[in-house]
Amino acid sequence: MENLFIEPTEFSPKIIFDVKDRKFELVGISRPEDVIAFYESIIYKVENYINRMMNEHKDFNGFKFHLKFDLSYMNSASSKYILQILDHFKQLFKNGAEVNVDWYYDDIDDQIFEDGEDLSDVIKIPFNLVPRK
Amino acid sequence: MSGNVVVQYKGFFDYSLLNKLLMDFMKYVEKNNIDNYIFKKIQIVMAEVLENNYQYTNLIEDELKHENFEPEFKILISNPHFKVIASNPILTNDANHLKAYIDKINNFSREDLKTIYKDTLKEGMYIKNANSGTGLVRIAKVSKNKINYSFRKINNKLLYYTIETLVTPK
Numbered sequence A: 001m002e003n004l005f006i007e008p009t010e011f012s013p014k015i016i017f018d019v020k021d022r023k024f025e026l027v028g029i030s031r032p033e034d035v036i037a038f039y040e041s042i043i044y045k046v047e048n049y050i051n052r053m054m055n056e057h058k059d060f061n062g063f064k065f066h067l068k069f070d071l072s073y074m075n076s077a078s079s080k081y082i083l084q085i086l087d088h089f090k091q092l093f094k095n096g097a098e099v100n101v102d103w104y105y106d107d108i109d110d111q112i113f114e115d116g117e118d119l120s121d122v123i124k125i126p127f128n129l130v131p132r133k
Numbered sequence B: 001m002s003g004n005v006v007v008q009y010k011g012f013f014d015y016s017l018l019n020k021l022l023m024d025f026m027k028y029v030e031k032n033n034i035d036n037y038i039f040k041k042i043q044i045v046m047a048e049v050l051e052n053n054y055q056y057t058n059l060i061e062d063e064l065k066h067e068n069f070e071p072e073f074k075i076l077i078s079n080p081h082f083k084v085i086a087s088n089p090i091l092t093n094d095a096n097h098l099k100a101y102i103d104k105i106n107n108f109s110r111e112d113l114k115t116i117y118k119d120t121l122k123e124g125m126y127i128k129n130a131n132s133g134t135g136l137v138r139i140a141k142v143s144k145n146k147i148n149y150s151f152r153k154i155n156n157k158l159l160y161y162t163i164e165t166l167v168t169p170k
Helices: A035-056 A076-094 A111-123 B015-031 B036-059 B092-107 B110-124 B135-143
Strands: A004-006 A014-018 A023-030 A064-074 A098-105 A127-131 B004-010 B072-078 B081-091 B147-153 B158-167
Touching: A004 A035, A014 A035, A023 A076, A035 A076, A064 A076, A064 A111, A064 B036, A076 A098, A076 A111, A076 B110, A098 A111, A111 A127, A111 B036, A111 B110, B004 B015, B015 B036, B036 B072, B036 B081, B036 B135, B036 B158, B081 B092, B092 B135, B092 B147, B092 B158, B110 B135, B135 B147, B135 B158
Parallel strands: A023 A064, A064 A098, A098 A127
Antiparallel strands: A004 A014, A014 A023, B004 B072, B072 B081, B081 B158, B147 B158
């Protein structure tokens, strides 16, 4: 399975999905013009990866996956698709894998901080809320 | 609240125009040393309001062909507060539902808003459309103020809907 890399634009985030190193990163601003088209291929790739891992692994003990969300802005439509991505990774988490989610924010009053708390509550995966340096 | 106009546009919106208005506002913020905290709040309210505005008017495009009522958007400042105002035509049939929904949002406590926001996100996660359905709740949640609205009759089928949100500093 190949890695996925999407260059950022002014209004869409950089995506790194490194299957070998088991990491997924979403960095920048998420307000793409066609939010469905932007996230569809990413979700498809994540879903395939998760299905493959579920078939290949009977035991997820020692299996680690790292997700990094470093967003300065996301619109509410993006949050829906970010949740779908997280929902796929949740399968690994539910099966005993160590899924680390780092969610970056600038300021505790920042909406992004609250977005991290909200998405973590909705998806029921703990996030590490990390202050941006 | 009256105040000075910071950003204003009259006409139909689209994605690139929203970007342009955001850039115009960003320039104003930089020039006037506006606090980043309030800038980020306005950015969210502005984007949610305008996305709602153009997505809805696209849906009812056929109904608007012979009408002169164009959408309008403006940001006013009356130091240190900002007011985000957006108007667009809506179908009369959609008004009661919208009014009831905004009234419901306006009666929620901060904790209720957080709960309803998360519930809506959860319910809408796999619904096949671009929206999360959380736009208005997010506006109320971020601004921490009530959403004011009004409807003015255009004809039997259409109303001119205006939404006003006050964004206040810390």
